[in-house]
Amino acid sequence: MGTILIIEDHEDINLMLAEALKGAGYQAKSLFTGADGLTEIRNTHYDLILLDIMLPFLNGDELLKEIRGISETPVIIISAKDKVGTKIDLLKLGADDYITKPFDLSEVVARVESNLRRSQQQQKNRFRYKDLSLDDQTKRVTVNESEIDLTAKEYMILELLLKHHGKLFTKANLYETLWPDDDAGDEQTVKTHVSNLRSKLKKANPAIEYIETVWGLGYRLYKE
Template sequence: MDASILIAEDDADIRDLLRLYLEGEGFQVLEAGDGATALRIAREQSPSMAILDIMMPEMNGFELTRALRKYSNIPILILSAKSQDNDKILGLNLGADDYIAKPFNPVEIVARVKAQLRRAERTGGSVLTVRDLSLDTASFQLTKNGQPILLTPMEYKILAMLMRSPGRIFTKIQLYEGAIGTYFEGDDNTMMVHISKLREKIEDDPKNPRHIITVRGLGYKIEK
């Protein structure tokens, strides 16, 4: 593979472990021991994806995610010892695509990296239109009534799935596997956060959504 993965982690042992597994799968690995260095490397070398620890010197993972999202839409995986829901939600809200708590299985990290990159590589030239929403799958741009709406990569993947099949009900697992590629136990909350953020961006009243509808006990659909 030609893809390069940026690892921002202040623990050298963890960086070494991730590098071993990722290079074993053919990825090029870029490393940084603090957030500021990671941001500089990202600007200079444009990695295909980033794996970011939360607790780092200079600039933490949340701050780094926010900085990267100002100019880049590369997939971001948050890796942290913190497993509380509020930390996970904050990372996803800032634009991260996925979140794994330590201790982790490096094989799972590799699987998630591959899945994110597969989804990021999907291209097409069609424009999906559902009511007042238009999603250009070539430029990854969403507009509502002609006004642009910025999406994170994960939000784009979820919305594209829904808009390709308006009226169809997707379970959380189907959405997650369609956007990421592999479902892992405990990923339900991650999908709920992404749906919530999408509603904040596309709904006039996110508490009373008219586009992305919850079908109780089943999942979600986008109204035709």
């Protein structure tokens, strides 16, 4: 059903959460320090993270910042801090949900299920290639988690290439798709937009080439 990482320094609470999640059909791993949690997240993918705030060696809020720098994995905060301001601050830092201690285990399992459903739906609208991500719902494009601004035509070109990864698009194909009501077929216009798109991607990450030109034919994403 899904893999859950629990980062909670109180052993009894941690193991109780793990047992409840395993009973609901999930795979759960328990860690007890923020430093161990960060190492694990850097090396292993999880579908969701349950995160305490008061952790040894690396506080939960600092760990949350680190997580959001490298991952979009849903994070549910579990904390005894019940002030509204604390909840708002952590949600602004990137938490997806907040559960206050003491809690009911059935509520935790229900929140996990709800956040996983939402994450899975968002993933259906998201297209990835290397460190490039395009969200078809929000129309947001990021390179290594940093957003880049594209024109409408640049976005449409990138969307086509990502949705049809590996497919070769001729300049004529692209022109007919982007300008369906124009029969002039100015392929130089397509070339200009592709060039501008390439420049923005290269500025975001100079180390990676994203769009391949197949001379005399057209464009596609480089094979991974």
